[in-house]
Amino acid sequence: MDDVAKYAKAFFIIGSNTTEQHPVFGTMLRRAVKFRGAKLVVADPRRIDITDFATLHLRQRPGTDIALINGLMYIILEKGWQDQAFIDERTEGFDEFKATVMQYPPDKVSETTGIPVEQLYEAAEIIGVNKPTAVMWAMGITQHIVGVRNVMDLGNLQMLLGNMGKPGGGVNPLRGQNNVQGACDMGGLPNVFTAYQSVTNPEVIEKFSKAWGLDSGPRTVDGKTVRGLSSTVGLTVTEMMPGILYGRTHSLYILGEDPVMSDPDTKHIRHCLEQIDFLLLQEIFPSETSVYADVLLPGVTFAEKTGTFTNTERRVQMVRKAIPTQGDARDDWWIISQIAKRILAGTSERVQTEAPYSSWDYADQSAIMSEINALTPSYGGITHKRLEAGERLQWPCPTADHPGTPILHTKQFTRGRGKFAPIDHVPPAERPDDDYPMLLSTGRVLYHWHGGQMTRRAKGLMEVYGEALIEMNPNDAEKLGLNGKNMVRVTSRRGMIEAQAWVTDRVPPGMVYANFHFPNASANELTHASLDPVAKIPEYKISAVKVELV
Ligand SMILES: Nc1nc2c(c(=O)[nH]1)N[C@H]1C(S)=C(S)[C@@H](COP(=O)(O)OP(=O)(O)OC[C@H]3O[C@@H](n4cnc5c(=O)[nH]c(N)nc54)[C@H](O)[C@@H]3O)O[C@H]1N2
Ligand SMILES: Nc1nc2c(c(=O)[nH]1)N[C@H]1C(S)=C(S)[C@@H](COP(=O)(O)OP(=O)(O)OC[C@H]3O[C@@H](n4cnc5c(=O)[nH]c(N)nc54)[C@H](O)[C@@H]3O)O[C@H]1N2
Numbered sequence: 001m002d003d004v005a006k007y008a009k010a011f012f013i014i015g016s017n018t019t020e021q022h023p024v025f026g027t028m029l030r031r032a033v034k035f036r037g038a039k040l041v042v043a044d045p046r047r048i049d050i051t052d053f054a055t056l057h058l059r060q061r062p063g064t065d066i067a068l069i070n071g072l073m074y075i076i077l078e079k080g081w082q083d084q085a086f087i088d089e090r091t092e093g094f095d096e097f098k099a100t101v102m103q104y105p106p107d108k109v110s111e112t113t114g115i116p117v118e119q120l121y122e123a124a125e126i127i128g129v130n131k132p133t134a135v136m137w138a139m140g141i142t143q144h145i146v147g148v149r150n151v152m153d154l155g156n157l158q159m160l161l162g163n164m165g166k167p168g169g170g171v172n173p174l175r176g177q178n179n180v181q182g183a184c185d186m187g188g189l190p191n192v193f194t195a196y197q198s199v200t201n202p203e204v205i206e207k208f209s210k211a212w213g214l215d216s217g218p219r220t221v222d223g224k225t226v227r228g229l230s231s232t233v234g235l236t237v238t239e240m241m242p243g244i245l246y247g248r249t250h251s252l253y254i255l256g257e258d259p260v261m262s263d264p265d266t267k268h269i270r271h272c273l274e275q276i277d278f279l280l281l282q283e284i285f286p287s288e289t290s291v292y293a294d295v296l297l298p299g300v301t302f303a304e305k306t307g308t309f310t311n312t313e314r315r316v317q318m319v320r321k322a323i324p325t326q327g328d329a330r331d332d333w334w335i336i337s338q339i340a341k342r343i344l345a346g347t348s349e350r351v352q353t354e355a356p357y358s359s360w361d362y363a364d365q366s367a368i369m370s371e372i373n374a375l376t377p378s379y380g381g382i383t384h385k386r387l388e389a390g391e392r393l394q395w396p397c398p399t400a401d402h403p404g405t406p407i408l409h410t411k412q413f414t415r416g417r418g419k420f421a422p423i424d425h426v427p428p429a430e431r432p433d434d435d436y437p438m439l440l441s442t443g444r445v446l447y448h449w450h451g452g453q454m455t456r457r458a459k460g461l462m463e464v465y466g467e468a469l470i471e472m473n474p475n476d477a478e479k480l481g482l483n484g485k486n487m488v489r490v491t492s493r494r495g496m497i498e499a500q501a502w503v504t505d506r507v508p509p510g511m512v513y514a515n516f517h518f519p520n521a522s523a524n525e526l527t528h529a530s531l532d533p534v535a536k537i538p539e540y541k542i543s544a545v546k547v548e549l550v
């Protein structure tokens with residue numbers, strides 16, 4: 001974040017409401033624009049706050065980002081702004097990629113995206129001529145059936161311009177939750193152990209099985225006989241939920257999520273949770289999901305615990321217990337270890353108790369970190385001791401004397417040469433039609449956090465933003481006859497919500513924007529579970545709806 005704010009000549013923000021959703025970094029970017037004249041292009045269908053600081057605001061139709069990015073690359077190539085030396089030395093697959101980009105001339109792109117041709121030229125010049133440009137994105141790019149393709153195309157753009165591995169450049173996904181990066185790093189994904197070590201790699205399976213003393217019997221993986229932990233790739237959240245209905249998921253242990261609020265198509269989620277055999281929920285509040293829980297275990301809040309969060313720039317940061325644990329609540333890690341111990345007790349014949357990390361007997365959080373150090377190469381040198389001494393450590397940091405790695409890909413990419421991927425535009429899964437003529441986009445507002453369990457309990461926040469609001473363009477409001485009467489009903493093929501309209505040109509005509517912060521009018525009653533085929537992320541950003549006066 002520091003090097004982007006300090007050294008980027010230009011910023012390209014696409015699908016990130018940076019000042020509302022990443023306010024600290026948003027402030028750093030605003031200051032860079034204001035005080036050192038960095039250029040800023042924002043591509044977002046909505047007139048979000050940071051567009052007030054933008055050199056140029058591109059207002060594309062939702063779901064047309066690939067056409068837009070390809071169109072910008074077409075102009076960059078036409079003008080010769082690409083970094084040919086970088087392309088020759090560091091990448092492969094350029095010719096095939098270029099052939100695809102050549103299918104996206106400005107007038108065609110303008111038609112698909114709704115962005116005027118002159119603005120495409122202006123944006124391509126700002127991004128192409130100012131070196132380096134830093135690209136930033138968040139959910140506006142990823143919550144689509146083409147989420148992965150959108151991200152890959154931004155990778156194409158930055159390789160084309162030679163903006164990778166340099167201070168002030170790069171592809172910079174702004175990660176959402178305080179520790180979502182850490183959760184992924186720790187193997188909170190269906191296909192990997194910690195730090196992206198594959199569950200289908202025989203050497204990795206052997207390493208973890210020996211460390212944890214677990215063995216699920218001999219079998220063949222990659223032509224080799226392997227013993228040890230399971231090598232079956234698991235399910236993503238969006239597969240686990242429907243999995244309840246066809247017998248693939250029998251029980252769930254949920255902690256730190258409120259799927260009744262946050263998963264797409266709430267009616268369907270309720271139906272799934274009604275069918276489940278056993279639901280264990282570990283929470284700090286009785287959330288909307290707790291209604292379906294067989295057992296509710298009280299965990300503790302961030303303020304009551306010690307440990308680390310890994311932030312959006314791969315920096316591992318200490319958090320320290322600030323207030324004593326309240327009531328019967330217990331540290332989340334302690335509850336997990338108690339459950340694990342009881343499960344292991346039931347499967348004792350398969351556990352080798354002499355294995356170094358088989359017991360789940362952690363004296364404290366730093367003992368957990370020592371296990372992470374031992375089993376996770378990129379976290380090898382990140383210890384509580386170093387963090388407490390004030391070191392700023394970003395992984396990879398393999399050894400105790402390694403200073404960490406603020407910038408990736410400086411000499412080469414993980415796979416060696418960077419591979420250009422030819423990416424074509426694909427329309428969204430559901431589009432407005434005669435029955436549901438408006439486009440619904442969903443997301444968050446500054447004052448609330450997701451399902452709102454925490455922020456709806458904060459009096460000051462509720463005074464500022466106390467109920468769900470549906471953002472609607474003045475043109476549409478007039479057509480609807482919104483006239484003092486402020487309640488609207490928004491209906492999709494899945495469900496219906498009623499809430500107050502906020503008439504504003506933040507949204508373009510034909511689009512409404514809703515959040516999922518309030519249970520009585522959550523956007524997810526309306527959304528659908530069409531998934532990106534690779535990441536399995538739902539297309540939260542595009543549904544077809546109709547809007548009526550209540
Ligand atoms: N206050 C607050 N801050 C938060 C959160 C919170 O709940 N409250 N949540 C955190 C989490 S987990 C996350 S993931 C991040 C999310 O951070 P963001 O992704 O910045 O937030 P969103 O509200 O999902 O909206 C992203 C932007 O995408 C735009 N958009 C919609 N459709 C499209 C499209 O088709 N193309 C493009 N280019 N843009 C589009 C929207 O208009 C919006 O401005 O925020 C984090 N920060
Ligand atoms: N329509 C629509 N839906 C979306 C999105 C969107 O843009 N549009 N965005 C999606 C995204 S990016 C995200 S990240 C998800 C977020 O979805 P969730 O993760 O389900 O949302 P949160 O409200 O953050 O849920 C966290 C729960 O954890 C509890 N909790 C908080 N701290 C702790 C703790 O320390 N310990 C324990 N045990 N529990 C704790 C809170 O009380 C809360 O109920 O929503 C997704 N859903």
Ligand SMILES: [Mo]
Nearest residue numbers: 175176177180
């Ligand atoms: Mo998120």
